[in-house]
Amino acid sequence: MKIFHTLAQLPPDFGPVVATIGNFDGVHCGHRWVIDRVNARARSLGLKSLAITFDPHPARVLRPEKPHTLITPLAQKLEQLATTGVDATLVLPFTLDLSHLTAETFAREILRDAVHVREVHEGENFRFGHGAAADIDSLEALGRELGFAVQCYAPQILRREAISSSRIRRLLLAGDVSQARALLGRPFAVQSTPHSGRGYGTRYTVPTINLAPYGELLPANGVYITSLKVGKEEFEAVTNVGNRPTFGADSFTVESHILNFHPLELTAEAPLELAFLHRLREERRFPSPADLLTQIKKDVGKAQRFFSLRGTDLNRS
C-alpha cells in the first residue's frame, strides 16, 4: 500500500481512483466491508483504490478540550489499512483550515482536482465539509456536478446494532473486549515498549512486564487474558490494567505476567503488542499481597484453560 501524507505528495498523474473517505479509527468490520467493495470496483474498472483519512483525528482539532483517545493510533491504522488490500491511503493533515473548507470546495479541490476521483463509496451516515454540514445526498449532488459517482451503503450490523468506531470505544471503556473483538474482526491490541516497574511483582506476587505510559485508548481497569508479542515472538499472558490498590498509592500501569515464559532480552525499545482476548475480573484491593497472589494464581489457571481451549468454539466470539 502506498501512503501519501499530504496532497503535495500525490504524483501529478495520480488517479483516476475509486475512493472512500473516513476516520477509519479501529479499521473495523464495517470499514473493511466498504473497502472490500472499493477494491472490487477499482479492479473491475481497471483503476486504483484509495482510502482518504485524517491525522490528527478531527475530534482532537475541533474539540481539543475534550480528550479523544484512539482505538488505532495512526501507525497501527495504516498497518491495518494495508491488510485490506487498498492500493493507497492519503492521510490529510487535519487542520482548522481544512475544517473550514465547505463541502463544495472539498469535493472540487480535493476529490476532483487533486485525487481525480471517479467514484466515492461511503456508508449512509457519512458527513463532511465545514461543520459536517453536508451528507451523502449533498455528496451525490456534488458528484453529478463535478463528474464522479457516489455509492452509498446501509450500515453493516452486528448483534442488532451498526458497527462503528464509537460503539467499539464504548465497549472497550466498559471492559467488553470480547464484543470489541467481534466488531473489529480481530482482538483489540495496543503497541508500546517496556517500562520498568517497582519490583513489587517479583518480590510479592508474580513477575510482570510493564508497558510504557500509553496515551491512547485502553480497556477499562481490570484483569484480562491477553497475548503479548515481544518483537516477533508471541506469549500467552494475564494482564492487569489499573492502579494496583493493594500496594497503596495509585500508580496506573498496564502489566503482563507471561504464562509460557522463557528468559528474554528486553531492551527499552523492544516493540510490544498486547492483544486483549477476554476480561477476567475487576481490579480489587486485597488485604495483603499474599491474598492478591492467591487470586492471581486463580487468574492464571483460568487463562491456561482459555488457551488450552483456544481454537474450539468456546473461545470464538
Ligand SMILES: Cc1cc2nc3c(=O)[nH]c(=O)nc-3n(C[C@H](O)[C@H](O)[C@H](O)COP(=O)(O)O)c2cc1C
Ligand atoms: C494478573 C494480575 C492481576 C492483578 N490484579 C491486581 C488486583 O486485583 N489488585 C491489585 O492491587 N493489584 C493487582 N495486580 C498488580 C500487582 O499488584 C502487581 O503485580 C504489582 O503491583 C507489581 O508491581 P511492579 O510491576 O511495579 O513491580 C495484578 C497483577 C497481575 C499480573
Ligand SMILES: Nc1ncnc2c1ncn2[C@@H]1O[C@H](COP(=O)(O)OP(=O)(O)OP(=O)(O)O)[C@@H](O)[C@H]1O
Ligand atoms: N457499519 C458500517 N457499515 C457501512 N459503512 C460504514 C460502517 N461504519 C462506517 N462506515 C463507513 O465507512 C466510512 C468511514 O467511517 P468513519 O470511520 O468515518 O465512521 P465510523 O466507523 O461510523 O466512526 P464513528 O463511530 O466515530 O462515527 C464512512 O463512509 C462510513 O459511513
